[in-house]
Amino acid sequence: MALSPKLIIQIPWDATLSHNFEFTYTGNQVYANRLIIKNNITNVTVCDTKTTSFQMYAPIISNLLSNGITYNAQLSVFDINDVESPLSQTIIFQCLSTPIVTFTNLVANQIIRNSNYNFTFSYTQANGELLNEYQIFLYDSNKNQLSTTGILYANASSSLGGTLSGFSDNTQYYARITGSTVNAVSIDSGYVIFSVDYIAPENWSKLVLENTDDGMIKISSNVTLITGTVSPTPAIYVNDTKIDLTANGSKVYFDKDFNIANIVGFKILGQKFIPYSTIAEFSNGVNKIEVKYMLGTFTVGENQQAYFVLNAYNSYACSRICSTPMAVPSDSQEICISVKRVSNIFDLSVTLE
């Protein structure tokens, strides 16, 4: 048996797992093989095992080697007469513990409330093996692949992750990360199931569609973008749900991106109104409607009462209406002022919330 077998170069694997060293051999039928593994630094032999097998691989048991160590290996084979072949050429390999890849912003059964999601993940490897490339896959509920981020390369300057889009509402998906390290160790996060729920059904839509019967679909947008301005800045919010405009001269105004052709009505929900001041104003640059908060004593000897006044000015007249007087509210009492106009007549009502 003058021929020597050839050991196939080994991708690093986790030494806590069993492993097979595959080889090729073109001589007589193989009846056994002998695998010799040495520490590549000290050249101390850690394995010299003869295995009786027709198979073209030499198995090694788990935990025989240690992760993070570089080894070299040679192999010989035996024929039916137990004649040993020359040793193969030496290959050098590493054992590395299994990399751990975990989504950092996705847990099983999480609900994603959007049609797209930027999946981020962490990568750790105990022996300092660096991540080279990865892909994030999207699967349907039957684990059929739907889309992928494509191959992304890891680098130190950017976080690990990628965006997948096109999720359907009320649908279940799986996400999975696969990839490889710089030494070709495979990584796999496994399948992580999640659900998508991003649009609550509503009768009125921001996206209006119409089949025009002449072969076209008419697409109209009802998206409205209005942003107010606060003066002075910055805005002072109360519990992130209200805005404090009680400072002298403080107000929020809206003066662009909308037009009220003919005002029908408005509602204001507020509290801590400043007496005798204007709490709301609507103007077309010439004429205006204003709402004031007032205090007054309507019966001799009784306490003061609160009421709201609406003045609607135009070029020739002022319409003034008042709300029914009520007990002066505390600063924490919310009041809803509702104004509606029917046939140019304003109606003002006030309710305690």
Add this chain to the structure above:
Amino acid sequence: MFFLNYNSALGYTHSADITPTDIEDITYVSVSNQICDELFISKDANSFNQSLPITWDSNTILDAKFEDSLIAGNVSLTLAQLDNIRIKYREVNSYDWVIFSDIPIKVASDLIFTRFNRFCSANTTYEFSISTMLNGVEGSIMTNTIESNFDEFYIMEKDSGYHGINIEITPTRNQTSSIITPLDGKYPVVIYNTEMNYDSLNVKGMFIQLVNNEFDKVGAWKYRDSMKDFLLDKKSKIIKYSDGRCFLVAITDNVVEDSSQYNAEGYTLMDFVATEVGNYADTQMLYDAGLVSINTDYYY
């Protein structure tokens, strides 16, 4: 009567009534001198019988909730948070979206738009979506579904199209192969050197415009003349039929008119050959064909 510019109760029966006051085109609204929880403005008087918060509907003009922002529209965005609106569509129960149009947003009024999609098949329910984008990243998405239906036949480009009736489409599925005859064998060897697998269509029919749901017989010849230029403009087109068939094609032969029945109210048929050049539901192919408007900075 008016006194000091106020309606006063000094005379007439109805002088104490509230003065009708008409103030139009309000463009400025402010709130002040309070801790304000919400400001809601509507065109619907009935909505004022409801308690706040009131769901935004087609009558809502402005709704400021002051939840840590001054946003008063129906999306939780400011103009600084989006620079593009993307329209996509797909058949219901399919996964892949077709990007139909990217609309750059510079001012808030850009968000009020109308577009026409001419590429939807008949007898098919589609899901359309508009999604906000900033720097190429899609944000919130709004979707709606519609069933696409139409009669007879249309041939469409991005901004124009023509209507046909009594159409006969004869599709031929094409492939290419070579037959090699070996010297020493009884049977030839067939070699398929390409992956070609496409339809060519022979289309014949009457092309006439629908005006107010009636066929415009008088202007039919002008319509056909215009259509000839359309067919020969060397641009890719979508052919779609009322049974649901749809093709992305290029016109690859001459356009022929058959006026043998012309004495019957000018009845003239047109005949042309179209060759399938791509998948009508593939964004990249539609883009390459010049049929969709995509911001290439945002399309990979």
